[in-house]
Each structure stands twice: as structure tokens, then as C-alpha cells.
Amino acid sequence: MPLDSATRPLNSLGFAKPEAETRVLVAMSGGVDSSVVAAQLAEEGYDVVGITLQLYDHGAALAKKGACCAGRDIHDARRVAEQVGFPHYVLDYENAFREAVIEEFADAYLAGATPVPCIRCNERVKFRDLLETARELDADCMATGHYIRRMAGAQGPELHRAADPARDQSYFLFSTTREQLEFLRFPLGGLPDKAATRALAAKYGLPVADKPDSQDICFVPEGNYASVIEKLRPGAAEPGEIVHADGRVLGVHEGVIHYTIGQRRGLGIGGLTEPLFVVRLDVDARQVIVGPKEMLATRLVHLGEVNWLGDAPIGTQAEWPVLVRVRSTRPPREAILRPVSEREAVVELLAPEEGVSPGQACVFYETEGTRVLGGGWIRAGG
Structure with missing residues (x-):
């Protein structure tokens, strides 16, 4: 006699039905982490659907190393899906990504802030728009390759740091809402280290098993924020003064966007007896204010x-x-x-x-x- 939903044990994703009847949308960046998630869930028998978002450049970044969600990565995600044997789709989110993430990134930098666009991308694109797409595809949940844990609690699912402190991504996922957490799954959060992930990739024979991790913000090549801002906001790099906190003018700069709070190197004000740090950015006055380290406290x-x-x-x-x-x-x-x-x-x-x-x-x-x-x-x- 078949088990009904009231008596059937929960599967590994928390649903009281067979794996084959549990549809999982896997957000695939083209890297080893999300590829392992997709392959593992497919091996367990889940109805896996892979989705990769085209976020910028329409594939122009095909040869760029160290990024994500570009042409090379879309190709890699497709190869994994074909090899493992589940459907894979690419969605053009470039306009949404530009409006929700890149434009705010530029405006924040121009206002003297130090933005974290990866958090906004998770909040406004991956865990909002893509999650809605998952629901439209009748998925039971959406799985990602993030290193964080979703655990059952007295008041519903809770968010917990990853088992491996070195890989923990909780800082970038703090804005995940309770409603989103109900729908999300993070299969890698309990792994002891990245070596365990790569071992699984090798076990499944994935073509991305040895692919390096992405390092830079995807739309900021070589970590050069200023060059991106200048392209997005022509004329943004207006020169101004480097001013000591006591009012002394120490030099000139080529644009506030080249500086961040706490910066010490590259200030261009050598010959001083004390090390100085950027302690404040006055965008309106186009001033970079510097001072001793204790002013950063x-x-x-x-x-x-x-x-x-x-x-x-x-x-x-x-x-x-x-x-x-x-x-x-x-x-x-x-x-x-x-x-x-x-x-x-x-x-x-x-x-x-x-x-x-x-x-x-x-x-x-x-x-x-x-x-x-x-x-x-x-x-x-x-």
C-alpha cells in the first residue's frame, strides 16, 4: 500500500514525496559549487531544472577569468547540464541587473559609500526575480551553491553560518527574508571545506571540477571600481584636495571615487612622518579627508x-x-x-x-x- 503525504518520510529537501516528483530549480553560475549541487540532486533522483542568468555583456566577457554569470560560465553550466542529463535554460536578466544592482553601485560610489553589489544581486535578482521564475516553473524549491545552512527551528526555517568558517557566505545573504528561506535550499552549507566540494565534482566527472573560484565582482574587471564608475558616469572623476583632518591641504587627487574609507596606500602624499588613512570622503566638497589610524575607530x-x-x-x-x-x-x-x-x-x-x-x-x-x-x-x- 503506497504511503500518503501524511505518513511518507521527508526526502532530503524536506518534502513528503518521492524525489522524482520533487522539482528543484538550481541557480547555476557556471562554477563548481552550483554545478555540484545540480549533479548531486540529479543523482539523488530529483527533477532538476538548471537556470543560468545572463547578467551583463551578452557574452562579451567570454574569455574573462575570475568573474561569474558571463559567457564562459554560461557555456560551462550548459556543459554540466548536458553531461548530467537535466534541462538547462539561460535567462536574459541584463536590464534587470543593471537597474537593480549596477546603477545603485555607481550612485553609491559617487556618494562616497563602499557598496556590496553581491548582496544586492542576491536580494533583488537571484532571490527575488529568479525565485519567482522558479515558482512559475512549478518548482518545489530553489537550490543554490552558497555556503550557508538552512536549519529547522521552532518558528520555521533558520539561517545559519556554514560548517566551514573559511567558506561561510552569511555576510552576503543577510537580507534573505523568511518567505524566501521557506523556498530556498543550500546543499553545500554542511560540507567541511571546499576540498569536499571539488571531490564531489571529481566524483561526478564534472568538466568544471578544477575551475578556479570567481574572485572579482562580476562586472568589475581586475577589481578596478573607478574605471567602471567612469564608464557608467562620465565626468565622475573630478579632481579635488586631499585634506588632513586638522584642515591642512596635503595634496590633490583625481577623483573621490578612487578612494575608500580606511585606505592607506596610493594616497600620493609621501614625505609625512606619520602614516595617514582615509577617514572620510566629502563628495560635495570633492575632498578626501585623511588622518591617523585612531580616527578610524x-x-x-x-x-x-x-x-x-x-x-x-x-x-x-x-x-x-x-x-x-x-x-x-x-x-x-x-x-x-x-x-x-x-x-x-x-x-x-x-x-x-x-x-x-x-x-x-x-x-x-x-x-x-x-x-x-x-x-x-x-x-x-x-
Whole structure:
């Protein structure tokens, strides 16, 4: 007698039905991570559909190394799908990507911020538009190659850091909403390290098993942000003064867009007895303000666009003891989170952090354990 949905055990993706009747849309970037996810789920018997997004250049970046979602990567994703044996589609999202990600990136840089476009891409393209496409294709869920864990909790699915701290991508996924988390799956989050992923790629005989990881922001070749901004906003690199925090003019620059908070090298103001750092950018006055390292220390961080993933509403407590990460490359630090509204908050760092910059994200974690409690966008530090 066949099992009904009430008595059938859940499959590995959490559905009470056979794998063959569970449709999974896999977001395929053309790299080894998402390729392994697709191959693994197909081997387990799931109804896999691969989708790759054409985000920029209409394939002009075919030979570019170290990027994602370009021509070479679309080709690689297609090869994996053909070899493993599941349908694969390419969707042209170039206009959506430009409007939702690239334009804001340019405007943020011009305003003196240091944006993180990968977060906006996840938030506005992959986990919004592509997720809606998955629903239209009658998929039961969407799987990605991100290193983060989705775990069952008392109030529904929770977001947790990856098992491998070196690969954890929670900083870039803090804006994932509860509704999105219900639909998303992250099969790689529990793997011990990247070597385990590559071992699976070799096991499945994938043509991308040895493909290098992407390093740069996909539309910023060689990490040269300024050149991209100048193309997007001609005339943006207007010269101005490099000014010490005490008011002394130390030199000139070729555009505020060439500088970021905390920068020390490449300032072009040699001959000084003390090391100086960029401590502030005054876009209106076209000034790069520099000062000693201690001026970078920040204790209060003002946040907007807060996304809260805790069980209780954020406003139920005046203060939340948390760990926070103010840059993707930094470990979590002890802090107090004070809500101002559902979408605004102030974080007090128990020990000051250097180089806190508007445009970056501040991500919240439980003080004990691995749970991600959300995060917000840094508006100002003090």
C-alpha cells in the first residue's frame, strides 16, 4: 500500500514525496559549487531544472577569468547540464541587473559609500526575480551553491553560518527574508571545506571540477571600481584636495571615487612622518579627508534597511546582545543591537572597529551558536 503525504518520510529537501516528483530549480553560475549541487540532486533522483542568468555583456566577457554569470560560465553550466542529463535554460536578466544592482553601485560610489553589489544581486535578482521564475516553473524549491545552512527551528526555517568558517557566505545573504528561506535550499552549507566540494565534482566527472573560484565582482574587471564608475558616469572623476583632518591641504587627487574609507596606500602624499588613512570622503566638497589610524575607530554604527530573522519581533526588546560583522573579511565581534524601528537600528560595538564604511553591511549573529539573525546597511558610523 503506497504511503500518503501524511505518513511518507521527508526526502532530503524536506518534502513528503518521492524525489522524482520533487522539482528543484538550481541557480547555476557556471562554477563548481552550483554545478555540484545540480549533479548531486540529479543523482539523488530529483527533477532538476538548471537556470543560468545572463547578467551583463551578452557574452562579451567570454574569455574573462575570475568573474561569474558571463559567457564562459554560461557555456560551462550548459556543459554540466548536458553531461548530467537535466534541462538547462539561460535567462536574459541584463536590464534587470543593471537597474537593480549596477546603477545603485555607481550612485553609491559617487556618494562616497563602499557598496556590496553581491548582496544586492542576491536580494533583488537571484532571490527575488529568479525565485519567482522558479515558482512559475512549478518548482518545489530553489537550490543554490552558497555556503550557508538552512536549519529547522521552532518558528520555521533558520539561517545559519556554514560548517566551514573559511567558506561561510552569511555576510552576503543577510537580507534573505523568511518567505524566501521557506523556498530556498543550500546543499553545500554542511560540507567541511571546499576540498569536499571539488571531490564531489571529481566524483561526478564534472568538466568544471578544477575551475578556479570567481574572485572579482562580476562586472568589475581586475577589481578596478573607478574605471567602471567612469564608464557608467562620465565626468565622475573630478579632481579635488586631499585634506588632513586638522584642515591642512596635503595634496590633490583625481577623483573621490578612487578612494575608500580606511585606505592607506596610493594616497600620493609621501614625505609625512606619520602614516595617514582615509577617514572620510566629502563628495560635495570633492575632498578626501585623511588622518591617523585612531580616527578610524568606530563604536556606534547606524543602520537602515534592517532585515530581522530572530524568532521574536525586533521591537520586543530595547537591546539585543549579538555578534556582528561589519566587513565580509572580519570575524564577528560582540555588540549591542538597539532597534530604532522595524527597519532602523543602532549597533554599539563593545570594542571599536576600524574602517566602518557607509554602504557596507552589518550582519547580526547569535552570541552562542551559528544562527544568523539578519543585518542592515551601514548609513554612518561614530
